[in-house]
Amino acid sequence: MWKFFSLDEIKKSLLMALWFIFLTFPIMVIRVNPIYNVVEWRWQNMALVGAGAFFLSFLWRYFLEYKNPAPSKPADDAAVSRSGRFSELLRSSGTRRLAIGAAVILALAFPYLFSSYQVNIMTTALIYVVLGLGLNIVVGLAGLLDLGYVAFYAVGAYSYALLNLHFGLSFWICLPIGAALAALFGILLGFPVLRLRGDYLAIVTLGFGEIIRLVLENWNDFSKGPSGIAGIPRPGIPGIEMSLNASSVFLYFLMIALALFTIMVVSRLRNSRIGRAWIALREDEIACQAMGVDKTKTKLTAFALGATWAGMGGVMFAAKTTFINPASFTFLESAIILSIVVLGGMGSIIGVIASAFILILLPEYLRAFSEYRMLIFGAVLVIMMVFRPQGLISNVRQTYRFKGLQENKEGD
């Protein structure tokens, strides 16, 4: 640690500070107003950048070193064993049951402890949990890079909004319809594109997401264009009148139920015949095919299934906000959901849930910094990837016990 304050290191940091002062000079220091032809000089920003870069560069180097310890220091196993102990803790069934129990109690009590504003934020976070777990099937398990996931979310949301607007269909009917339509779109897109290479798939899905959004934006007769659709009813129980407050609590519980359902489905799928095929496909496509797995069919199932959850999330979103327009379905949304999956740890359910809460709640509670929210979000993505690219929880697989084996082990 102390070697980070040697003269050499200080020199490095000074250089960094100078470099960043140079780098940020035109954009941070100068502000022009081309209309009135005036220039504003903000010298204080230069000092800020210099000081910031100086200190941050110490931290940066320190943590990089910590992450990849130099081979000469074998004692530095701490990072490994600590994360190991963490997943150990998660795996041991006692603590696990305790943690789950506490989470359930907290979730049930939440609406009665906090304001309806908080409940609404929580509902949003839960929608992202569902979206994250859905995309986790596609990206985390099957390894298909989908940058247009938001398209299926939009399909779900507009299914509910439009079916309700034109035919008066209720939330309960639209939830499965939205899910099915999204799955259908998933298959429609999947058929032509799933034989494309990974990165090509990325741009095509991104394009597909943009196409859906642009169509919604421009096809006024169909979708009411940029002005969107308002007055979407919240879900209710037939025959029971609910106040605004009660209905948002109801929606919250609905969302909890959907999230639990999703968790159950995804965790069961993950350790099933089909789930293993997804993971194998992600690990090595050629070997996987050679072991008898039908690539196209397996990919298509993952794609359609992922889309289904986006569709349900979309219906929920429309019901929660009661107003939707195409602006809610931009690429940024896809990027956020993808970030949830990657930050959580590809394929890890608990990781994805945790990162959904972190990424959605943190900005909400950072309202004080509201302007800086997205700036911080971008920086967090980079920093997380640099220092923990495998995500919060990496690759935990099911283990099996065998009777004969135990004895064998002791025999060794």
Added chain:
Amino acid sequence: MDYFLELFLGGLTRGSIYALIALGYTMVYGIIELINFAHGEIYMIGAFTALIAASVLNIMGFGPVTILILAMVLAIVYSCAYGVTMEKIAYKPLRHSTRLAPLISAIGMSIFFQNYVLLAQTSDFLPFPSLLPELEILEPYAYIIRSSEVFIILTTFGVMVLLTLLIKFTRIGKAMRATAQDRTMAMLVGVDVNRVISMTFIIGSSMAAIGGVLIASHIGQINFYIGFIAGIKAFTAAVLGGIGSIPGAVLGSLVLGWTESFATGYISSDYEDVFAFGFLVLILIFRPAGLLGKATTQKV
């Protein structure tokens, strides 16, 4: 006929700009197999630097030619500086991790840069001075083509020639080709891969900066978001042509430029991007490796 010609030249202009950006994508992809999502932001930063430089120089009383040259040079210098810094911070530490990690890092960089410019400057559209001189001989044809379009097309052509020469004949060009083909092998025969990667970012960023300044003075306004849209289009163009292939990026850009120009001119202007992406999907269905990408059998 005039209308056709106007659309044709409009498409050529568009395609040229896409090409200047797409080359950065395709070269970076060729060398480190990364979709550099933040490349469009480098182009945007280039345009902003030029705008700021031009305004300051204008107040200081410089003439238009000096302003054009200095603004262009500063835009290039700063775009390169941002490009290289971004590589060192966000991509280099991730060189040996999974394929998704650098992509997320790149998306993070893109979001960061957009908001950085938004916060440090403004979210409004800023008027961009028309730095490019008006050519008098073109005046009678003003309804078909503007001088700025001629500048864009000619500059792009010049840049392409320079790039081709650089890659074909210089030492660094050879090192780049070697690294693109097989990085481990290149390293073994003594190519300094880090230097090659830095050079790739420098070249890509310079071209993006040139594109940024040209298009900004052609259209006459910029904001923090222009990089994202242009970036996605250019990336589409690179994939259309076959990512990793330099002639492919140029061809893909031109094809995309014309597709958009003709489709918006003859069909509907609301669906410009829909045509672009729809066309991409169509091409990839029939040529999964892009127009000039080689459909190789993967060695097993």
Added chain:
Amino acid sequence: MSAVLTINGLTMDFGGLRAVDKVHLDVRQGEIVALIGPNGAGKTTLFNCITGLYKPTGGDILAIPPGGAAKRINGLKPNQVTEIGLARTFQNIRLFPNMTVLENVMIGRHCRTNSKILGAVLRNSRTRREEEEIVAFSYHLLERVRLERHVNDFARNLPYGAQRRLEIARALATEPFLLLLDEPAAGMNPHETRELDDLITRIQEEMDISILLIEHDMKLVMNISDRIFVMEYGKEIAVGTPLEIRGNPRVIEAYLGEEAHA
């Protein structure tokens, strides 16, 4: 004895390069057949054509399941070939590194089982029974290749020789009638190679699986093969029993030629 695999005039071109040139080859029921030849002879390419990873330019590949009808398999997808009953290993090990050893083998059961999404979500008794069968079957195979101690380890953490054996177990899990092994002894020490020798013979005898293997280790090849095919520059230059091949001047020349170049 009846054939399980017959290859007639198989040709594979890559652009201008002819990697496999009108090769004839057959494997009979219960045989261990070796395919040898200098580096770049086209052996792996031949395997890739058989298993559907490459689409051959010309010729015929017929697979004949014991007691079944012959099927022309060129142009089929890899998974279809595997379903018919041909399974392979890879020269450059291609395991699923982030799956456990047991899961790697379980993937091999994919084409012999059929529970669907709904079954997996409901976890009904049929699915659970099938899952138990998959685990038991896979574990049994791991015992066969003596990897049972590693069931729950990640495949990437196995030593090299163990990874090769795991690939064999994974291929066996698809219940093939013909097993194709691409350089199974590569990178193994002499002790491991002897064990492998034993393993291959046992697979053939106890599980009644015919074997076609590519191998550079001549001792192993001479020990276990019933017949040997020799390739050079894509062409087949000799075929015969180990004794015949050992004395064949063309084969000696092909190998000496390689030595002289190296």
